[in-house]
Amino acid sequence: MLGIYGRALAGVTVVPAARKVGLFRSEGLPERRLELDNVEVDRHHLAEYDRVCGFRLRDELPPTYPHIVAFPLAMELMTAPTFPFPAIGLVHIENRIEVVRPMSAGEPFSVKVWAADLADHERGKQFVVHAEASVAGSGVVWRDASTYLSHAGGSGGEKSDKERSSARSSSEPPAASAVWEVPADVGRRYAAVSGDRNPIHLYSWTAKTFGMKTNIAHGMWTKARCLAALEGELPDAYTVEVRFKLPIFLPAKVAFSTDTREFAVHDAKSGKPHLEGAIRTVAS
Secondary structure, three states, X not given: OHHHHHHHHHHHHHHHHHHHOOOOOOOOOOOOEEEEEEXXXXXXXXXXXXXXXXXXXXXXXXXXXXXXXXXXXHHHHHOOOOOOOOOOOOEEEEEEEEEOOOOEOOOOXXXXXXXXXXXXXXXXXXXXXXXXXEEOOOEEEEXXXXXXXXXXXXXXXXXXXXXXXXXXXXXOOOOOOEEEEEOOOHHHHXXXXXXXXXXXXOOHHHHXXXXXXXXXXXXXXXXXXXXXXXXXXXXXXXXXXXXXXXXXXXXXXXXXXXXXOEXXXXXXXXXXXXXXXXXXXXXX
C-alpha cells in the first residue's frame, strides 16, 4: 500500500502534465476489473480492526471489514495511468454496503472491484467504485459502492441550492444517543488496520500539507463506529447507506444519534453534521 500511495502522491503533479501530451485518458473510466481470490481472514488483524472501530471481538465479520480487503484493489485501480482523476484529492462523499448474509472469519472469499457510473456533480465529477465479495457455494454475499467526488472540471464556487438546502436541514441535529471522544491518533490507528494511509488522516502536519487545518478521521472509520454502536440491532440481510458531511477534525468530541434505522454523527458542541445514514432490511 505504501507504493500505491507513492503513485497517488506523484499523480497530484504528474497527471495533469501527462494528460497534456496524451499519455492519460482524458475522459471516461477504464473498463478494468481487479480480483483477489481465496482471501483468508487473519483473526489477529480482525481483532485489531474490531478494537479500533468498537466492534465486539467475534468470528462474524463486521459489515465494513470486506471494504478494507477491497481497498488496495480500489487504490490500484485509481492510481493506474488510465484513471482520469488523481487519487489524492478525491473526496469520499457516500458509501453503500449491502450485506446479503453474514460472513464468517472461517470462510475464504473472493473480492472483485471496478469503477463505473461517471456523472456530473455540482462541484465537479463523481464516480462509484464498486466491490463484491463472493463465497464458494453462496455466490455474492456482500456488495459495496463508494461514491467519490473530483473537483476537476467543477466551478469550485458557491454551494448549489441543493447543498444549501442540505446544510439547512442538518442545522438542528437530533438528540444525542451517545457522545464519543475521538482521539487524535485514531487516523493512524485506523490506517494501520485498513491500509488507508492518506496523509490527511495521519498527522496535523501531513494534513496541513494538503490544505487541511489538521488531520481528520476516516469516513469509513466513522461509518464502522456507528455500526459498532448498532451491532446488536442489525438484521442478517440489510443495506446501510451513509453520506459523509463535514470532516471530523482530530481530536474531537462528537454526538451519535439514532432513531429506529436512521443514524447520524454531529459535532457535540456546534451541532455541525459529520455523517447521516440509514439501514434498510433486505427481504430474504
